[in-house]
Amino acid sequence: MSRVPDLDKLFSPKSIVLIGSSTIKINQNMISPTIFNAIRENLKEFKGTVKVIDIKDGNVKVNLEKEYDVAVIVLPPKETISSLRQIGEKIHFAIIIPGGFSDEDKAKLIELSKKYNFRILGPNSIMGVISSSIRLNTSFEPDFIPEVGSISIVCQSGGVGASLLDSLIEEGLGLDLSIWIGDSLDIDVIEVLKYLGKRDQTKTIGIYLEGVKDGRAFLSAIAEIVPDKPIVILKGGVAEASAERALLHTASIAGSHRIFTVAVRQAGAIVVEAIDEFITALKALGLKSKSMKGRSIAIVSNVGGPAILAADACFLYGFSTPPLSDEVYKRIKKVFPLIEPVNPIDLIADADYNRYIMVLKEVMKEEHIDGILLITMFRSCLTTPEDVKKIIEMVSFKKPCVIYTGGYGDLRKLMSVLPPEYHRKVVVVDDVWKAAFAFDVLYDYSVTCVEAAKRYMSSVVE
Amino acid sequence: MSRVPDLDKLFSPKSIVLIGSSTIKINQNMISPTIFNAIRENLKEFKGTVKVIDIKDGNVKVNLEKEYDVAVIVLPPKETISSLRQIGEKIHFAIIIPGGFSDEDKAKLIELSKKYNFRILGPNSIMGVISSSIRLNTSFEPDFIPEVGSISIVCQSGGVGASLLDSLIEEGLGLDLSIWIGDSLDIDVIEVLKYLGKRDQTKTIGIYLEGVKDGRAFLSAIAEIVPDKPIVILKGGVAEASAERALLHTASIAGSHRIFTVAVRQAGAIVVEAIDEFITALKALGLKSKSMKGRSIAIVSNVGGPAILAADACFLYGFSTPPLSDEVYKRIKKVFPLIEPVNPIDLIADADYNRYIMVLKEVMKEEHIDGILLITMFRSCLTTPEDVKKIIEMVSFKKPCVIYTGGYGDLRKLMSVLPPEYHRKVVVVDDVWKAAFAFDVLYDYSVTCVEAAKRYMSSVVE
Structure with a gap:
């Protein structure tokens, strides 16, 4: 699956190009000048190079002279595809913030990524990546970078991830990375998990998941990491109604909650049932002296x-x-x-x-x-x-x-x-x-x- | 049990006398100049008459010229008894804040209360009474009066009550009364409950309980009130170890938690398991439209x-x-x-x-x-x-x-x-x-x- 040896350039980038628009606004898919401008503002804090390209009308013209580790894209599907066609050779990763991509759009994205050899986070990533140590914040939220720490979070939902981060900031807890994987068109939770397993700065991993496509690979990734680093999983889609919403939300098949829980526990993950528990578990597992041998x-x-x-x-x-x-x-x-x-x-x-x-x-x-x-x-x-x-x-x-x-x-x-x-x-x-x-x-x-x-x-x- | 027709003078007093000491300090029983001075300060907000008597040495001399609805006493056992002997005829209620009273001390308190016809809240009441509408705060905590509201709370523990009130204040929830009953030497939870059932300003009742002496009377009091006002109960002493601590704490026999829970539910109370749930329940039951007929x-x-x-x-x-x-x-x-x-x-x-x-x-x-x-x-x-x-x-x-x-x-x-x-x-x-x-x-x-x-x-x- 991985054509690029690892995801380091995505999560510890040195250069970023932001491509969006201060004029195009599409209701209900997180494409608006407000969001573009907010991300542009947030990227001013980033400890690296940033180039901003503002697409003023439908006539997309992008020309990159240098290579960039990551392109952050906040454009409608047609414009996203068009810009990636022009810059594909010059980037290693694209973070696609908006949702609303049709199957046809998605097929084109995959085709481009293969042709030009770049990888995709998203679409529907919503918040992209937050890295405390390099002050990277591709979300449209201001003041959204927690203290530097050793917790990393992978989220299949903008809202759940935002809730978690909000609480982390309120409590002064430390973060390494927060990653919103969105629709997992290319990079999925398993690949991110494997990467975090090897990343030195990450000592504890939290995952919010609505569903996973390759169950076996997911379990193996967990089992390999757990002896070194604890993994906490919050799973959405227990009820039938919410499983239906999960399908609409991130195209995830929630599957049987009970079977999921038993399987990931067998692979060594800790399963929690609420955001509250998620935060408490991450806090507890961040202790230097995690060792607790009995129940007294x-x-x-x-x-x-x-x-x-x-x-x-x-x-x-x-x-x-x-x-x-x-x-x-x-x-x-x-x-x-x-x-x-x-x-x-x-x-x-x-x-x-x-x-x-x-x-x-x-x-x-x-x-x-x-x-x-x-x-x-x-x-x-x-x-x-x-x-x-x-x-x-x-x-x-x-x-x-x-x-x-x-x-x-x-x-x-x-x-x-x-x-x-x-x-x-x-x-x-x-x-x-x-x-x-x-x-x-x-x-x-x-x-x-x-x-x-x-x-x-x-x-x-x- | 009730010799005074109702507890109105205790919970809506017009005049208070505070008797404590700016010199006497006894470790570990909440008797110290700090506490006395803090209560004195808090009573400045009270919408009524306040007289302060500062006992400078062991030689207690108290002389009241007028009657007072309530005497708040922050003195060691000997001095408490001595002062009540002198003012008993002039007061209707005594709130005894400190703990550490022996059985012999308690017998003397009861004797005095019968002789002079006053009633006792406590000893070991710790925080006494807080009433939002009349800005009464007999606790030593500053800024401890929530918004005026319709929730009343009865507590057998200073700490649990303080936790609850702290959260009520943080959330801007309204309080009518908060009452710390302490060791229930005279006025107990049942009598307070009956009073709250009749009190117009109170619409929802919360109780933290470690144990109750007359179970039948308690259940009847609940059942009589519930059709008008919801009652929420948090019970401490589920585990054997904590039941032991409850005995040391407020001399309560916790009894079987399961039996207690079933019994109070049969009488119509809502039983919660945590302070968090307690607050959520009180919030929910404070809604104007409490009516919820189904589970959709x-x-x-x-x-x-x-x-x-x-x-x-x-x-x-x-x-x-x-x-x-x-x-x-x-x-x-x-x-x-x-x-x-x-x-x-x-x-x-x-x-x-x-x-x-x-x-x-x-x-x-x-x-x-x-x-x-x-x-x-x-x-x-x-x-x-x-x-x-x-x-x-x-x-x-x-x-x-x-x-x-x-x-x-x-x-x-x-x-x-x-x-x-x-x-x-x-x-x-x-x-x-x-x-x-x-x-x-x-x-x-x-x-x-x-x-x-x-x-x-x-x-x-x-």
């Missing part, structure tokens, strides 16, 4: 009620909150006699960072504890966001640690004082269920997924 | 992928997304030929408010549709928050409508342009699962809960 959690909290709800959520996810060892119990009791260090441990609402740090260091030593759920509420408590920052700085988190802060306001207060690096040390969530889910994903990856992937690969070889 | 949803969206995920979530909650009628299909197709109005309906990312309004008005007429899930993403779309505001203004929502906006950023953008009244017309959520859950709660209340409550009451009478 210690809950350390400054509030009683939320600690109880957290223990409930852990319990319903199949985790236990076993008692601390006698020695640790006694050592905590000696320093803080008014605290009753059963697990969940309530440090009481006036806990400061000293109380947290002492207890956390003790709990971190407990061999039978696999993960720590830290509850640090600010509302109704004397603990401050600065206290939590100090805790993260002063405790060495050798076991996965998830922090729950209470309401939306508390979460925002905490995030406003934490630098982006904290994401490598702890996972911060705004719901106790997300906390339990984060542990579930970490355990799943550490224990189940890697083994499953290896088993899958050996079964394929046999 | 129309999804109207400007993005394909999220519409598919939304249909999946609805499907997994047991809802269907049936096709539109031929007439409506044709009318939409005539105005917007490029749109394929199957359900979920994708209006395409360049939809403006005109396109939404036309389609929504048509869908609103469909008799076989019970609720509308409106997806209005901004990221990756040309729709704006102002468009959505216009939609809410121009469409008459005779059926429940839930709006999903995409990522956290999108949600905040939308909320920043919407006035508080919009909560009565539509429910805004940041997750498709919350959308499906909101419909589930609405259907549950409209169809199941009211009937269950009536059945429960008649079975009790027999």
